Amino acid sequence: MEWILENVEETSLLHPETFIIPSEQERSTQQPGKLVRLHFLLTNPGEGGPRAERMWVEVTGQDEVSRQYTGILTNAPEYLKTLKPGDTVHFEARHIARTLLREGDPLWLAVGEKLALVSKKCLEPGSAVHWMYRQTPEREQDSGWRLFAGDEDEAYLNNSDHVRLMHVYSIMDKDPSLLEPFKGEIGSAFERESRDGEWKAVRDWVPEEEK
Structure with missing residues (x-):
């Protein structure tokens, strides 16, 4: 065969x-x-x-x-x-x-097939995404989403080995609770206190390019 x-x-x-x-x-x-x-x-x-x-x-x-x-x-x-x-x-x-997923499906996302930047700390056993924001995409396949565990310092994030590019749908496969935040527009930001906590919109966050 x-x-x-x-x-x-x-x-x-x-x-x-x-x-x-x-x-x-x-x-x-x-x-x-x-x-x-x-x-x-x-x-x-x-x-x-x-x-x-x-x-x-x-x-x-x-x-x-x-x-x-x-x-x-x-x-x-x-x-x-x-x-x-x-x-x-x-x-x-x-x-x-x-x-x-086709448009109209409850799990469909406009950015589902696009890429997001994810801190590797989010992928460690027992960890999860606690802080996420969406900036202006840098290229066509970029969703603009940036996801973090929340306790990374600048030195950690400045090391390219500590971040990954993942499809948005692949991230959702690991954590379905990200569905609603991923519907956010450019300029959106969300945080939660624990892995099972409720996502809350961060109203006073300003994208880096607007500072």
Whole structure:
């Protein structure tokens, strides 16, 4: 066979900080019409070529007993020759690397596919985001969001090894409570006192570029 589907659950366990996938509940309850991203691993990748093609599949059904999904490939593969748009693909929750939300979905965000700058302290076990603000984006793929644990000092943040760029939806997969703050406009800022605390808008925060 030219390809196999990547078990993203195993990959996420091996690389928990860099390979973030939707929750098990979300991956197990996809409905017909939803779009999910699967990783098609090439069994014999060419030299200099990719290890996988990451493509979107539209869910068409799910077996009630096996919980296996069926779907239709929506992308045109660049490297795989045995697949084409419209082909049927069988997959399981363990293969879903990303879900795509459409506008109108309660979890949809205008900046969901864009990037945010995240302090690595937010990703440490037992930690979380406590302070976040949105500045004017620096480029097209930048959401403008900057997220912090709240106890970083200037020296820590000045070290580029201590910050990461992450997709907004990937951050939400780790902490769904960020949904409402992420709806904030440029110039918004939010804080909370604890991991489970209520988010509060910070009214007197001024973006750096306006000071």
